[in-house]
Amino acid sequence: MARATPLSPLPLRFLPFVVVVVVVVVVLGTSHGQTSIPRRYDGFTYGGAAAWDDSVVVEAFFDPLCPDSRDSWPPLKRAIERFAPRVSLIVHPFPLPYHNNAFLACRALYIAKKLNASSVYPLLELFFKNQENYYNGPTTNMSRAAITEDISKLAVRAVGNSLLADFLSGFQDSATDQAARVSFKYGCSRGVSGAPFFFVNGFVLPDAGSPLDYDTWEGILEPLLETQSGRAEL
Template identity: 50%
Template sequence: MVLLTVERRMKILFLVLAIFFTAATADYIPPPRLDGFVYNNPSSSFALQDTVLIEAYFDPLCPDSRDSWPPLKQALQHYGSSVSLLLHLLPLPYHDNAFVASRALHVVNNLNSSATFPLLEWLFKYQEKFSGAQTRELSRASIVEEIVKVTTQVLGSSYYNSIVKSFSDTTTEIQTRVSFKYAASRGVYGTPFFYVNGFLLPDIGEAIDYNAWRKVIDPLVAANKGTKNEDSIHFFL
């Protein structure tokens, strides 16, 4: 008899749940627009063919997602417009309150997309407020109330009523479910996961440091620049 590790059991359970929920609510698939938040480009009007595209799958209450963000952000700042990031959310069932935190990001993105990543960074910084033993005795309503307060701090007090309303209707709940199902459809079962130009990076579930990102992206950016130069020469010829 082969004994499965706890991690392996969780992965199998997660995939089973993902298949179940995807099948149970298939009427929400596909969504009206591509899932994900675009970093430093709220309008999403970027040309994928002209950039190296990184797709990151994060859980805002996952410590590994938190640790992976600073080096990825540093790489994005280094490459500028040569690299784009599309962030997907995967609220993991074994991270307390991950669904509510992920929903808050959808709420903010709908109201003012320029505040989406600032809220993500706030959630990363104060993860302990919404996960772990100190939250187990708290009700779901009290967690949502605290998340609303945080979201209001990031967006501004004028957004308070809109934030409360967003947590009361089903729109952002469905968006958060779709994010979960989209990740499952890509074979993602943990966080962080990274795809570069559609291909999965091998070091899944772990933070990637800045130097590792440079090793992955440098040759791709160089190849893109070479292709653009060739296209320019052919145009003038």
């Protein structure tokens, strides 16, 4: 009987690519197989704007603990405030798996939304300002309970100091866990692979993972608004 020829081992240089492919397949498979359609569109609208209503829609996928997401926010915020209400913004939380506390930070945004909807963006800015406190290194020897308590104490500066107990209990609420999971899976379903990641009117912008400065945003948005004002409604 002929014996099967043993397969040669996979060259090590291909290993990182294989790992990435496996992770993406698992995430997308889980996304389609286990996540039901949420009752509302993912993310947080900025400034109470009615996104989709006769405006250019910018979608940003941010990790609250990502330095590039932090650096992306001021120029994007400036551009949105300049062009509002003709431009709307939705921020989707997207916790990067190599930031150990990013998922907790994204959950915190949903807890804030539940307790005080107007506090979501102030809390996001607090995370950006204090994110170094929650990097992997400084929290290596902290328990999960200690980290959630520290995040909660930071969060109530935006949500309201009297709500510390309520904020802490929000981390026991499965709904906030599910909301953060949906945000991550939603990003994966749209091909998001890092942060920051931007879409304008549903089309992905190049240079994913890198901050865009104000001049770049101005160069993207102004032509769209000029075209929008110069054509008849369809």
